[in-house]
Amino acid sequence: MGALSLAVACGVLALCLALTGATNPGFVVRITQAGLDYAHQHGIAVLEKELAQVKLQDISGDFRIRHVGKVRYEISRLDLRSFHLPYSRISLVPKVGLQVSISNAFAELDGNWRVKIHFIRDHGSFNLNVENVYIKISLRLGNDGSGKPTISTSDCSTHISKVRVHFSGRFGWLYNLFHGAVESRFRTLLEDKVCKIVVSSVRSELQPYLQTLPVTSRIDAMTGIDYSLVAPPIATAQSLDVGLKGEFFSLSHRSTVPFPPLALTLPPDHDRMVYFGASSYFFNTASFAYHAAGALVFEITDAMIPQGADFHLNTSTFSAFIPQLEKMYPNTPMKLKLSAPSAPFLNIGPEGLALRPVVDIQAYAILPSSSLVPLFLLSLTGNVSAVINVRSGHIVGSLSVGRMKLSLKHSDVGTFQVRTLQSIMNIYASSILLPRVNARLDEGFPLPLPDRIQLSNILVRFHQNFLLLGADVHYQPRG
Known part of the structure; x- marks a missing residue:
């Protein structure tokens, strides 16, 4: 192969690599x-x-x-x-x-x-x-x-x-x-x-x-959001579209997301000044980042039981469902450790946003020496739906839990009927775990906005694989 032919071949190869390496945005901003x-x-x-x-x-x-x-x-x-x-x-x-x-x-x-x-x-x-x-x-x-x-x-x-x-x-x-x-x-x-x-x-x-548009936004002590542009803004006959990476990441250890963003095409809406398209990739990288940061681990102790509840987190309460517990560890306080074995992934469709997380529940007995003795390991799956809104330039939300299903993965106290624990686990999930998660979601995640921009006239719509947010903007000058 001649030098010219080799140069042409290398050029074609480089072009192909560039095209195949093109990254879809996880988040799109459209200015009408x-x-x-x-x-x-x-x-x-x-x-x-x-x-x-x-x-x-x-x-x-x-x-x-x-x-x-x-x-x-x-x-x-x-x-x-x-x-x-x-x-x-x-x-x-x-x-x-x-x-x-x-x-x-x-x-x-x-x-x-x-x-x-x-x-x-x-x-x-x-x-x-x-x-x-x-x-x-x-x-x-x-x-x-x-x-x-x-x-x-x-x-x-x-x-x-x-x-x-x-x-x-x-x-x-x-x-x-x-x-x-x-x-x-x-x-x-x-x-x-x-x-x-x-x-x-x-x-x-x-x-x-x-340049005041944030490329990265720190969310909390564990995670941030990458809002860097993946390509120059694209002008069309109707709007200016800006493709952003739209990716959550762990502050302690940023690793490659093991799934790619899908192509995101916004509808031709033009009633608002600006639209934000948040893909399922955007939300799922949040799950991935929090899971990688070890944030999807919760512990429930008796001190967290709501006042006025007629039960406690101890072996005496659970002996009604697992009789052998009272014999093995009489009137012993317990602790539940909830963790996600993998990052929960959500689905976005025209009907809304939903996910089906899997949660491991490890039960321990707390001995007088404060050491923990494993009792049993449950797997909980449930249908979770979300309500999304925008407040003060942040995406905020809340979760609600539908039907949950328990299964036994391992027991150190012998066999027992798992379905009898369904009602009490529902109480723990709805009265303790869910309020903690919703409190964090209510703090919200910042939208990519330059300085002194306020949003109003908010619109929220769900489409296949992405959430569409529309708003009018107001610039607040200094002084």
Whole structure:
């Protein structure tokens, strides 16, 4: 094989590896046109303030007038009093990015002038009106090495249709002879300055703000969420889609998730400013991370039994179901250790979110020496459903348990009828274990939001293999 053929083959192989290694997002953020319009309003307000503060350099030059001769002029102390952007819109450019179009903008400017014609000298003030300003800005979207979004100005053009200068002074007829040259200089100067301000504003204001989007969010002492971008944002004709990794991980030991995310396609909804698509992969990595961190282990002791209950966690209570316990360990306190042998996986469908966890329940007798003696090991399976909502920028939820089934995996106290324990295990699960789990779920998990964004008008819908959250946004400026 020749060198060229080998290079081509290697290139094709690299492309194939890149394509097969492409990662589906576990979490998708969709910004609709309504959301872009809202962000655009705030962006234009910032740009308007930036333009109103632009500093213009002094202008000087020579101009020759027929029958008069050479005119020397100086324009100084330029003060841009205002710059207004009354009409603008933001548009999606499929597969490219965003485009901002500003039309009929206008500005007002004051300054001083000085003129010399032979031995004649004069000075005074002037005001300048800039009208029919058209600005077109193209924005390129991407992601950096850390998975944060990036934005830059790929193109900017400014066209000013009309500049009118009004001089005050004794020789008004003379100034009108060369105002065209001055107006042309102002037009060129302002057109160049506007795009420089646009590029600077995107770099100094918009880009740092996008960088406040959290790539990783610490949830608690055990886990975090990876919200890094898996690819640059994708602009379509209807929305801007951002694919995020959407993966929980253990803080103590981050290991590779043993299952891939499925393709996630959001419905064409557009009633809200922003939509979040949380796939089953997103939630199942939470189970995987908490299981890997050893967090899915719970212990129940007699001290945790609700006050007013007419039973205790001891061998006397359990001897009603396992008579031999009272003989082997009379009136001995007990402890139940609940653990998941594997990470519980949930299913998301149009009817909601559900999981069928398997829980091992190891029962111990607590001897006077505080040592533990194993009694029996049960396996509990049950149908669990979930209610999901959004509060204060967090996904919150609560679980409810349906029918549970017990089976005996091992016994150190002889055989007994497991079904007789069903009712008391239901009580332990519903009154002790479930409230603890729901208390953690009520704290919630943070959504990927940049600084000072609040959500309202929340929508929650279930689809096959993903949860769809819709919301309107409100930006809360500092101060």
